[in-house]
Amino acid sequence: TQLLEQSPQFLSIQEGENLTVYCNSSSVFSSLQWYRQEPGEGPVLLVTVVTGGEVKKLKRLTFQFGDARKDSSLHITAAQPGDTGLYLCAGVYNFNKFYFGSGTKLNVKP
Amino acid sequence: GAVVSQHPSWVICKSGTSVKIECRSLDFQATTMFWYRQFPKQSLMLMATSNEGSKATYEQGVEKDKFLINHASLTLSTLTVTSAHPEDSSFYICSADSRLAGGPDTQYFGPGTRLTVL
Numbered sequence: 001t002q003l004l005e006q007s008p009q010f011l012s013i014q015e016g017e018n019l020t021v022y023c024n025s026s027s028v029f030s031s032l033q034w035y036r037q038e039p040g041e042g043p044v045l046l047v048t049v050v051t052g053g054e055v056k057k058l059k060r061l062t063f064q065f066g067d068a069r070k071d072s073s074l075h076i077t078a079a080q081p082g083d084t085g086l087y088l089c090a091g092v093y094n095f096n097k098f099y100f101g102s103g104t105k106l107n108v109k110p
Numbered sequence: 111g112a113v114v115s116q117h118p119s120w121v122i123c124k125s126g127t128s129v130k131i132e133c134r135s136l137d138f139q140a141t142t143m144f145w146y147r148q149f150p151k152q153s154l155m156l157m158a159t160s161n162e163g164s165k166a167t168y169e170q171g172v173e174k175d176k177f178l179i180n181h182a183s184l185t186l187s188t189l190t191v192t193s194a195h196p197e198d199s200s201f202y203i204c205s206a207d208s209r210l211a212g213g214p215d216t217q218y219f220g221p222g223t224r225l226t227v228l
Binding site for chain 1: 114144146151152153154155156159201203205216217218219220221222224
């Protein structure tokens, strides 16, 4: 059973386009994290959101945590080929147990 | 920053043999480490939580007798895949909780180990 559902599963866009990835669950998290993973490597943390309604920006990436702390979104502005990768959200339970979302594979074409 | 290493980075073994994978926190201590498995084009699935000095906690559906976990020190956890079969072929990733070392409330991930069972 997947606790966290991400959508879309796959996304192929042209350089310069904007995109949004969603992470949804019926469960409440103590916090939520977003990762990016390259093939054959471990995931790399992008951001942690803790407070319901929180918005964090990391250059062209904007992360939002839902008011009820059950969902989150990642918005990328003016995507670049270097943004290509697998994006994973992870819900944190009991402050140290992580469950990963189903993943969104992003391909940005030059 | 906190660094977690895994060894080996990849391994190929024959069906029926056992394989040990090491996970080390290089510059911090971790009372808790986590083991994940990732099949091609899929997300990470938590297999077990490894606690230093005590028995690991396994997620539902993960065979504890097949995936032996030992967390012998604050910087090392090992995962042994016993009597490996081709369906065990996967990418195994560990992570370490850095809070004991005063780190942030997060995990640091290793680079992963690619296991192929022939």
